[in-house]
Amino acid sequence: MSATIHTTNPATGQPLAAYEAWDTARIESAxxxxxxxxxxxxxxxxxxxxTxxxxxxSVLREHRETLAHLTVTEMGKPVGEAEGEVSKSALTAAYYAENGPGILADERVEIEGAEAWVAYEPIGLVLAVxxxxxxxxxxxxFAIPSLIAGNGILLKHASNVTGSALALQSLFVEAGFPEHLVTALVIADGDVPEVTAGLIEDDRVAAVTLTxxxxxxxxxxxxxxxAAKKSVLELGGSDAFVVLDDADAEVAATAAVKARFTNSGxxxxxAKRFIVAAPAADAFTAAFVAGVxxxxxxDPRERATQVGALARDDLRAAIQRQVEESVAAGARLLTGGEPVPGEGYFYQPTVLADTGPxxxxxxxxxxxxxxAITVAQDDEDAVRLANATAYGLGLSIxxxxxxxxxxxxRRITSGAAFVNAIVASDPRLPFGGTKRSGHGRELAAAGIREFTNTRTYWVTA
Incomplete structure (x- = not known):
């Protein structure tokens, strides 16, 4: 075990930094x-x-530009979105600072002849992949509610954002958390399956969460x-964006562009599958393609940029394969469909029509x-198409x-449903999926209690 982790700027294809991956002894010590x-x-x-x-x-707000710069250089996110990501994290921290103790407070239960309550107590060290x-x-x-709940964190971040992982570890200490309470593990990709399995089995690790x-x-x-341990899994999605026949097609199309191409998709x-009622299909498609x-x-460093580079070249190759296979199966290419020539891992914003199962x-x-745009003949067909997926994360109608x-x-399976709005996470609402999108919830009261011991107390005189 042990190797060197190299990070790359996806906008240029040039190397950024090298990190020595940890060996078994260093992982054990951590x-x-x-x-x-x-x-x-x-x-x-x-x-x-x-507190x-x-x-x-406050510390997140102070370091917004530094953290955003790391995000831009390590995974290619446009700078405005990178700054927004840090601001949203700060907002979430403020929410839990105000509401966390109340969510965790003992809940009294009226039982004749006894004093009873439910407590939400820390479970210990949680592995986060x-x-x-x-x-x-x-x-x-994940980290903010878990820390409020009284737990510690072992963070196994993706290797291509190792710089961000180490920066976050330092940021927690700067904010006043004890050293080692949040520990970023630097593990070579080839060692991740074995190390992760070993950590989950380790008696010192109480639970695991993975996105x-x-x-x-x-x-x-x-x-x-x-290991009979709690897990929360968020495994992605293929969200349906359903446009019914009475919708304002242009308004929906404007929202659809943002819903699909945020964070370069x-x-x-x-939103990934755009299921549009036949009467609205032509107007929606024309407005959507024009917006795309x-x-x-x-360059993701420039504020005018809306679509940056993909994080890795293999991700760009995967998109190209999906386009080619879909067109070969009968889909129509309306715009895009090719990598952008030149340095970096850029891909043209692409729209396919006539797609389906x-x-x-x-x-x-x-x-x-x-x-991917799909035409539905009526509401029943829209339900059928929206449900025709192994995933179940979000839904927009x-x-x-x-x-x-x-x-x-109510007839479509998903972890969240938004009507006349784009699917998004919010610290006040639970977030998570169903089917192959995973299980468990993050954020809100549900998220803070996922990694607690929900403990019953019963006391008689």
Missing amino acids: VERAHAAARAWAKVPATERA RVGHLA MPWNFPVWQVMR GSNRAGAAVGSAAGR QSCVC QALRIG GMAAFDEETFGPLA WTAEPGRGVALA
Whole structure:
């Protein structure tokens, strides 16, 4: 075990930094220190933990530009979106600083002849396996509630954002959290499966959370099951964006461009399958394609850029394969469909029409700037098409009658349903998926309690 991790600027293809991956002895030492820090942290009152999280919100705001710059250079996100990611993390920290102790407060239960209550107590050290697409937010949306709950964190971040992982570790200390309470593990990609499985089995690790691919989720979920440990898995999605026949097609199309191409399309909750009622299809498609063609692709450091580079060249190759296979299966290419010539891992914002079940762009998760349009004949057909996926993360429905949208949403399986709005995460609401999009919830009260021991107390005189 042990190697060198190299990071690359995806906008240029040039190397950024090299990090020595940890060997077994260094990982063991880090786990032991993290475990000790977590045991001590569990004894700190929730109100004091909340105070530290409040400091974290301030520190995040102070370091917004530095963290955003790391995000831009390590995974190619446009700078405005990178700054927004840090600001959202700060907002989440402020939310939990204010509301966390109340969520964790004992809940009294009226039982005759006894005093009873439910307590939410720390469970210990939690392993977090995090992805590269939101290097700051993905970590913070799990870490903040978990720390408020009194737990410690072992962070295995994606190797291509190692610089961000180490920066976040330092930031927690600067915010006043104890050293080693949040520990970023530097592990070579080839060692990740073995190390992760070993950590999940380790008695010092109480639970695991992962955001990533289905393959990674299956491995982590299986290991957690064998060890009888709690797991939360967020495994991506192929969200449906449903436009009904009474919707304002141009308004929906404007929202659809943002819903699909935020973060250059590299988001679990990006809308990916655009299911449009036949009467609205022509108007929606024309407005959507025009909006996509107007997107500005370029240097993610420039504020005018709306679509940056894909994080890795293999991701760009995957999008190209999905486009080619879908066109071969009968889809029509309306715009884009090719890598952008020159340095970096850029891909043209792409729209396919006439897609449907059996095509790669419809069946698979498309993690990049590729949109698939499918025409539905009526509401029943829209429900059928929206449900024709292995995933179940988010759903967006557009209609002139919100009640109709809610009624339709109840017939489609997903972890969240938004009517006349783009799917997004919010610290006040639970976030997570169903089916192959995973299980468990992050954010809100559900997220803070996922990694607590929900403990019953019964006391008689």
